[in-house]
Amino acid sequence: MGSNDFVTLFFLVAAVLIFLQLRSVLGRRTGNEKPPFDPYSPRDLAKGPGSDDGKVVTLPKRDEAGGDERFAAIDAFAKPGTALNTSLRELTQHDPNFNPKEFLNGARMAYEMIVMAFADGDRKTLKNLLSRDVFEGFEAVIADRESRGEVVKSTFVGIEKAEITQAAVRDNEEQITVRIICQLITATYDKAGTLIDGDAEQVTEVNDLWTFARDIRSRDPNWKLVATEADA
Structure with a gap:
């Protein structure tokens, strides 16, 4: 071969x-x-x-109200069919990453930071957490207080209750109003060190309605305080 x-x-x-x-x-x-x-x-x-x-x-299962998994956190937070549930669902359609429980936890922390920064006259912290209009209002009060030589001493005891009362989307801006009930010890002293307002030992209950907002178009995930009022 x-x-x-x-x-x-x-x-x-x-x-x-x-x-x-x-x-x-x-x-x-x-x-x-x-x-x-x-x-x-x-x-x-x-x-x-x-x-x-x-x-x-x-x-994938849709929830009984006709939504999808995006709304599961909403339905767990607010009863389906209520006005709050409907408004939160609308907000979620504009902002799929929104979670009401996480937002409320953040609002509680922001509330304490703002209250204490206001008492301490900490403008830098306030500027990062407040809208321009609200900051100008807070800053004016701080400046007036400082001009008289007054000092505020506060102790944040804790938040007794925090709940979302309203939510809406207006002109590409998410807005959420939160009712907060907190306990605070606050006392104001004049330049001579004399107590002129509050009580250095008495715990006071404070009821507030605060509205936070965020621009949907912005990459910044942070919310800012845009309105405050006392809740009767």
């Missing part, structure tokens, strides 16, 4: 071995194979890869 015949025979044997190996790995076609999955085919659109014909594919 010549060298060329040997080489030809070698490749023929190798080809047969490779074919047998592929056959054992991939299997043989029997004529009953399923067509390949086509994600764009109307027939396969409702099926995923590996789905069996005749079986129902379970889609």
